[in-house]
Amino acid sequence: MPELPEVETTRRGIESSLLHRKIAHVLVRMPKLRWPVPPELAHLVTGKTIEQVMRRAKYLVLKLDGGSVLIHLGMSGSLRLVQSNLTAGKHDHVDFCFDSGIVLRYNDPRRFGSILWLENDPLKHPLLKDLGPEPLCDGFDGDYLYQLSRGRKVAIKMLLMNNQVVAGIGNIYASEALFTAGIRPDRAAGRISRARYLTLAACIKEVLNRAIAMGGTTLRNFLKPDGQPGYFKQTLLVYGRGEQPCTKCRMPLKQIRLGQRSSVFCSRCQR
DNA sequence: ACGAAGCCCTGCAAGC
DNA sequence: TGCTTGCAGGGCTTCG
Numbered sequence: 049m050p051e052l053p054e055v056e057t058t059r060r061g062i063e064s065s066l067l068h069r070k071i072a073h074v075l076v077r078m079p080k081l082r083w084p085v086p087p088e089l090a091h092l093v094t095g096k097t098i099e100q101v102m103r104r105a106k107y108l109v110l111k112l113d114g115g116s117v118l119i120h121l122g123m124s125g126s127l128r129l130v131q132s133n134l135t136a137g138k139h140d141h142v143d144f145c146f147d148s149g150i151v152l153r154y155n156d157p158r159r160f161g162s163i164l165w166l167e168n169d170p171l172k173h174p175l176l177k178d179l180g181p182e183p184l185c186d187g188f189d190g191d192y193l194y195q196l197s198r199g200r201k202v203a204i205k206m207l208l209m210n211n212q213v214v215a216g217i218g219n220i221y222a223s224e225a226l227f228t229a230g231i232r233p234d235r236a237a238g239r240i241s242r243a244r245y246l247t248l249a250a251c252i253k254e255v256l257n258r259a260i261a262m263g264g265t266t267l268r269n270f271l272k273p274d275g276q277p278g279y280f281k282q283t284l285l286v287y288g289r290g291e292q293p294c295t296k297c298r299m300p301l302k303q304i305r306l307g308q309r310s311s312v313f314c315s316r317c318q319r
Numbered sequence: 320a321c322g323a324a325g326c327c328c329t330g331c332a333a334g335c
Numbered sequence: 336t337g338c339t340t341g342c343a344g345g346g347c348t349t350c351g
Contacts (some may be wrong), residue, residue, distance in 0.1 A: 049344065106345080122327095123327090123343085124329080124344095158329050159328055160345065160346085175347085200321080206322090218345065309344065310343080322351090323351080324341085324351095325350095326349100327347095329343100331343090332340100335337105335339085
C-alpha cells in the first residue's frame, strides 16, 4: 500500500517526463473511485501544461495553469508511464495522454484511490489543509511529538498513523519505526518519555529515507512508474512477519489488532 | 476535542 | 474444481 516513500518514489519517477508537457487528452475508463472522477476533468485539463509535480502526505499534486489534479493512490493504486500504443489492462482506470506521446496511466484494483480537480490552492483544500507536518522536514522532531502526545491515551502507533499528527505514515512504516525505536505499538502515547520520542522521530526519518532510496515497498500491487517494483520489502523487520522470529532476539513476533489494523511487534525488544 | 467504529472495494487464501 | 468466507486496509465520515 502506497505510503509516503511509495508516493515520493512515484513523484520522482514521473516528474521529469511530465514537467512542461501538455495534456493532449484524458481517458476515464472507470470513474468510480473513492470519490467519482469529475465528469468535466478531461475538459478542464486538456491543453494545459504541467507546471509542477508535488507531493503532500500521500497525495500527488499535478499543478497546471489555473488548477491542480489531486491524485491519491489509496491502498492498491499505482501510476505508470507508458507509450500510447500500450493496450490498457485490468484496473487501468484513467489515462493522461501527453503531447510527447507518453501516457500517465492510473491503475487501482481496489479503487480506494482518488483523482480530483482543484481550482484553488491545493494546500487550502479540505483534504489537505489539516494535515500534520511532513515527517522528513525540520518541523517534525521528537519534541513536536512529545508535546502533542501529552495527555493522550491513544496507542502510539495510531498516533503515528494519524495524518493530522504527521503526514504520510501508514501501517508499514509506523510498525518499522516503532520496532527500530524499541517502543511497543500499543503503548499509550501520553506515557512515552521525551527522550524516547527523540529516538522515535529519528527512527521515522531514517526508515522513510531508506525506503525512498530503495524505491519503496512492493507488497502486491505497487509498481514504480517504470513498471519495476520497490525493494524495501526485503528489509522489513516486523511488518507482515507475525509469528516469525525477531531479527534481534529470535523470539517469535507478536501480532495484535490496533484500531482495526494488524500490528506486529516483539514483546521483548519493544517496551 | 478525542477516540472508536463504519464504509468504500477487489484479490487472495483457506475451508468445505 | 468451484463455491463461500474472511481478511487485508487508508482515510474520510459518523457516532458516542
